[in-house]
Amino acid sequence: MGSRWTWRLVALPGVVWLSVFFLAAFYAVLAVAFGNQDTLSQPVPHWNPLDWNVGYVLDMLDNFTSGGPFWTVSLRTVEFVAIAVALSLLIGYPVAYFTARHAGRWKGAILLALILPLWINYLMRMLAWINLLAPDGIGSDVLHSTGIEWLFLQVGLLDEPGGWLNGQPITVILALLYGYLPFFILPLFVAIDRIDGRQLDAARDLGASPASAFFRVTLPLSMPGILAGAVLIALPMFGDYYTADLVSASTQTNMIGNQIDEFMRQGSEKVTGAALTLLLSVFLLALMFYYLRTTRRAGTTAQTT
Amino acid sequence: MSRLRNPWGQPRFLAFITGAYILWAVLPVLIAIAFAFNNGRSRTTWQGFSFRWFTGESGSVLHDAALRDALGHTLLLAVICVAVATPLGVALALGLQRWRGSGSGTVNTLMLLPLVTPEIVMGVALLLLFLQVFGGIGLGTDAQAIGQVTFTLSYVVVIVRGRLVSIGPEFEEAAADLGAPRRDQFFRVLLPLLAPAIVASAAVAFATSIDDFVVTQYLSSDASTTTVSMLLYSSARGAPTPALNAIATVNLVITLLTLALAYFVYRRFAGRDEATSLATMEV
Helix, strand or coil: CHHHHHHHHHHHHHHHHHHHHHHHHHHHHHHHHCCEECCCCCEECCCCHHHCCHHHHHHHHHCCCCCCCCHHHHHHHHHHHHHHHHHHHHHHHHHHHHHHHCCHHHHHHHHHHHHHHHHCCHHHHHHHHHHHHCCCCHHHHHHHHCCHHHHHHHCCCCCCCCCCCCCCHHHHHHHHHHHHHHHHHHHHHHHHHHCCHHHHHHHHHCCCCHHHHHHHHHHHHHHHHHHHHHHHHHHHHHCCCHHHHHHCCCHHHCCHHHHHHHHHHHCCCHHHHHHHHHHHHHHHHHHHHHHHHHHHHHHHHHHHC | CHHHHCCCCCCHHHHHHHHHHHHHHHHHHHHHHHHHCECCCCCCCCCCECCHHHHCCCCCCCCCHHHHHHHHHHHHHHHHHHHHHHHHHHHHHHHHHHCCCCCHHHHHHHHHHHHHCCHHHHHHHHHHHHHHCCCCCCCCHHHHHHHHHHHHHHHHHHHHHHHHHHHCCHHHHHHHHCCCCHHHHHHHHHHHHHHHHHHHHHHHHHHHHHHCCHHHHHCCCCHHHCCHHHHHHHHCCCCCCCHHHHHHHHHHHHHHHHHHHHHHHHHHHHCHHHHHHHHCCCC
């Protein structure tokens, strides 16, 4: 009996820490978002939920509807994230699949190469591309001489020759892809690696063609990995502001994270910033619950088919 | 067998994509590192090899006050973060693992939440906490360290719990059967078995702290609380010299050395398979 309380006591400092600096911090967001502001537009938080000024946050929701000030930026954020996640799947799946199934004796080395970018400072990886895509950078040269720049100019994805870093949506999307793809590949690799080869053998023995074995066994079984990876990268992408700031530096490519950053850190409209943060959190929480529900279902479907 | 398992014939196409991806992922960073050694002010045109941006008389990582201070502050925060997050996280992991019954599920969820919270949400929340509640602490080094501990704590717990699960209760039970008092069961049996995980989690906490950007930026006060990541953010688009690449390179070398050391310690004492599963975040 005594030991039951011993272990709770051991966990206590960590629990207190998380309560004070994590839970209370979130409560501060609520208190500020549902609070008031003084004449200098400094927040006056309402700590008592009974005093909460819910109307302001509800008014904020109007700003997200068509024509409102946050409509364009929200739409752009969803668009950027959706394209970046789709491209991640397109590139990441073959890479994860190859590493899990066909890498042979190279598996360890390839795995190391896949993990490495996770531990390179994100901002250093962005700095690398800023150097490359500067008007006189090596990357700009290569893109120019291979005709890729010409192609992008033709289809309207690039405004001017050498202008990769001047507020181009495509640069922001590709930078997001570059930044977050390693985080997508790893859980996907783990999911594919875990699939029991005998299940594929069984499918083939029962007459499935290689392609149908892939589409009816491997793909459904890697679905949890795909979803986990997609959520893992979509969540931070929705809150990203530094990528767009660094590779575009234009309000034309602002994401919702940039909007929050402008209110919170650069400007002094902290109440608006807190309300936006609250709405973003609710949106991401909904996304996560949807993911948890889907994986549970995907898990059971994969087992029964 | 292997032919049977492979539905796409020769996987040359897949091999090509994988190779191209790895090249794309790593080469830009290698070029950025190369330009840290450029003997000139350009970050785009090669002008010969030199260490001037690392140790030169002017504008180098070693002699430029802003760069040196940023590196120093980054390391200071990392040391504080490890010193606080590791014991706190190890204790939480032990407590959570052993404590069955009401409340442990809730605490487990609470512990995992910081891992999935986007950094900007966490940054905003902590900023408001330190402005509105803990005004006495205020923004600056203390707040930055507290903020970093709050999310590195979860990494420590996850890593240490993974090891606890694989150790199992048998060793402690054996020690108990042989008459070891509970204190010895813990300090002479469990703790040595747990040591590789503690080292690994400390290394991960260290590397995570060094590379953190958003929370550290949100909780910074003045120039003296600038870290390397913040410097990269604020100067990357300006007209900097290769010194920026140099400080990023130093930062990277410190991170990778820490992690490599932890990996080998873990592999040596906890076995290769477990080390690999740790590295792929499978814990």
